[in-house]
Amino acid sequence: MGTVKVSFVGLPGVGKTTIIKLLTGAPPPLEYRPTIGFDLGKISFGEHEVSLFDLAGHERFRTLWPQILKGSTLVILVTDSTPVNVLQSKKILEELKKIDGYRVIAIANKQDLPGAMKPNRVQDLLEVPTYGLVAIDPRERVKMYHILMKEFKKLALEVK
Amino acid sequence: MFEFGVKDIAAIVKIDFDIEQGPVLKEVKKLDENFNVNIEDLFVNIYLWFMGGSLDKPKPRFIAFDEFSIAAFIKEMEVTCVFIKGNDGLEKSMSHIREIVEKIERGEPITEEKKVTKSITRRRRRRRRRR
DSSP: OOOOEEEEOSTSSSSHHHHHHHHTTTTSSOOOOOOBSSSEEEEEEETTEEEEEEESSSGGGGGHHHHHHOSEEEEEEEEOOOOHHHHHHHHEEEEEEEESEEEEEEEEEEETTTTTOOOOHHHHHHOSOOOEETTTTTGGGGHHHHHHHHHHTTTTOOOO | OOOOOGGGEEEEEEEEEEEEEEEEEEEEEEETTOOOOOOHHHHHHHHHHHHOBBBTTTTEEEOOOOOOEEEEEEETTEEEEEEEETTTTTHHHHHHHHHHHHHHHHTTOOOOOHHHHHHHHHHHHHHHOOO
């Protein structure tokens, strides 16, 4: 049994904390409460213990990212699926690519909101595998688990 | 544990939170000109120390350093930090705590609290006898 580190990055207010709450089974936050610096969640996944690192997206905290991202197996870039946010997230992605050693995927969150870009459109822009999600909907928990399972399999982590 | 007065206050610093940037230095009021902690360099760290993580987790209210201490007063996302000079009692308190920890690590009983209770009880008995 091993520990897998999964880190969530993205601009403030895109739903990183909500996705972690979704995965851990906690109720979604009713109002936006920013994460300061970073936060940590944990789930068991097959034989693995998965540490979920929630990295604050505020500019002044981004200097912390390289240190916190160290040892990550998977980095998940979260966007709120608005065109402006996706384009800004692309800049984050370019910064992430400078730090080598982990797989990056994206979540096109807030798919329920009007004007949300479809996951395939977001994927075209970001050029990384992208999955659509509505993190405030507890029913999406299974979908998020499947995303992780699929990615872990690609990373050759045996999930039973 | 510690005793502080108005004369010990070196500076008062207000740190607010911007939704895009993160912590922003709102106000610095130095009461002691000799106080040379570089607040500009430190305020993001200070904000992290007192507010780090998700907001629903426990947060410290007071942090003691070798040369100074910081007491924090939190109002929503704004943190008002009071910098206090010196650390009267810190070294003494720390070595006392270390002694207790060493006793626990060695598996020895911690009897100190009982002794204090006994001495208080003895004093009370003496006072009663005098009356």
